[in-house]
Amino acid sequence: MKIGFIGIGVMGQSMVRNLMKKGYDVSVYNRTKAKAEAVVQEGAHWCDSPGACAADKDVVITIVDYPKDVEEVYFGSAGIIENAREGSVLIDMTTTSPKLSKRIYEAAARRGMAALDAPVSGGDVGAEKGTLSIMVGGDEDVFKTCLPVFEAMGTNIIYEGGPGAGQHTKMANQIAIAGAVSGVCEALAYAKAVGLDEQTMLDSISAGAAGSFQMSNTAPRILKNDFAPGFFVKHYIKDMKIAREEAEEASAHLEVLDKVLEMYESLEKEGYGDLGTQALIKYYEQ
């Protein structure tokens, strides 16, 4: 089976490797060609445009940064929609807007192609180990056909519903994280302010009702003053903005999300957009 893969960042590289390991014939395109060199040396075929990468493939996978990048690779000149063949399946794994996923789904359908939205969680480590969680929206029969492709990259692969449902599920994930990570940062800020030993405090509460992935994984980085990005502040802001917009359109008022987004935006203004999301603690140190 021939796969075109567009977006060879940290995640994309690992995903391409895992697809090749399973015997898929993978062609790649990336805006910055240098980032694709490693996988090309390992056997992927380089293409000079998204359209060339999409042409004559069974499956086209994209994972780029922002909704505008998704729009460009799908709808831009020499884009995917114009160049992919009838009968192919277009899978966008970028975390992007559910509305954009629906637009791709409809544009694909008009040209006799299928489309799935399939954002992931699990980060660079999950991409490398092939243990990503993949949240898939679109037609269920298309999802089933593509399952072996997803299984090359992830382990927790769930069909969420029609077009956009994968993105909506990812948004729910990002919304829950906003609460959890701010709770952890506020507990740490409180502990520091009142003079508790922060590590002892964490050891005391992590196993109980206050416990979370964010507490177990983010708090230790904060205590080590390690702000290297597992997940960028700037990308999290992008996700939260999409979530807020979708929530508002659906008449859901998510006040904690709004508050946390506001905090992260203030951090970005101060130049912290390229740090990891644990940098939220800096908001409380101002």
Place this chain on the structure above:
Amino acid sequence: MKIGFIGIGVMGQSMVRNLMKKGYDVSVYNRTKAKAEAVVQEGAHWCDSPGACAADKDVVITIVDYPKDVEEVYFGSAGIIENAREGSVLIDMTTTSPKLSKRIYEAAARRGMAALDAPVSGGDVGAEKGTLSIMVGGDEDVFKTCLPVFEAMGTNIIYEGGPGAGQHTKMANQIAIAGAVSGVCEALAYAKAVGLDEQTMLDSISAGAAGSFQMSNTAPRILKNDFAPGFFVKHYIKDMKIAREEAEEASAHLEVLDKVLEMYESLEKEGYGDLGTQALIKYYEQ
């Protein structure tokens, strides 16, 4: 060793039973006598006032509802401070204000007694099984002396620092929960608003970066429309108000805590104070 135990609610009953199982001679007092009848039948001695319950004991334990109740049993007429003997240890296990813990510590010291603040987490189930987390503030040598008493009731028993540090740690716990539980409720509110299947959404995200005790334990109750109190909204409001006050005095501005407290207060006004904290979802359904 003789123990006076004041506050025989759901938690207190189980804690008294666990102390008696370890061979402690336990006397009890409760404002509503009927609630103490079961443990009295099982061998605890009834006392007619907090003071009578505290007199001639080695250790006096209190776990009541609100800071005003703590004040009354310690400082009121026929109270503990007036009636406990020199050399005894007073242990307040109520979640209450760190300031009040310091006041008890100082009043106890003036009369030749020791005092520890030792709030718990783990709820009614932890109290019954003797697996409470106990966060202890006060003098470390007193903490060490009392360790066997704590070990009769809990498993995760940590010395947090001087007087009030147990309460401060519990406050950090409650602060982290505010973020976590609101994140879970907002993810569910979003899922419902945009038409996702909520259970599928939870199954998709619970094991990853959005996962938390609150997601695994609170969200399923919400989906079953089960609002029975594991932990009362009204008690959580009391805790968050203490946390907010202490944070503000220490110049820590916890905006998510403030927001979540505001939401719960609006629910209490609508008559939801006796529901469990998972009732936060109702805020989003208005």
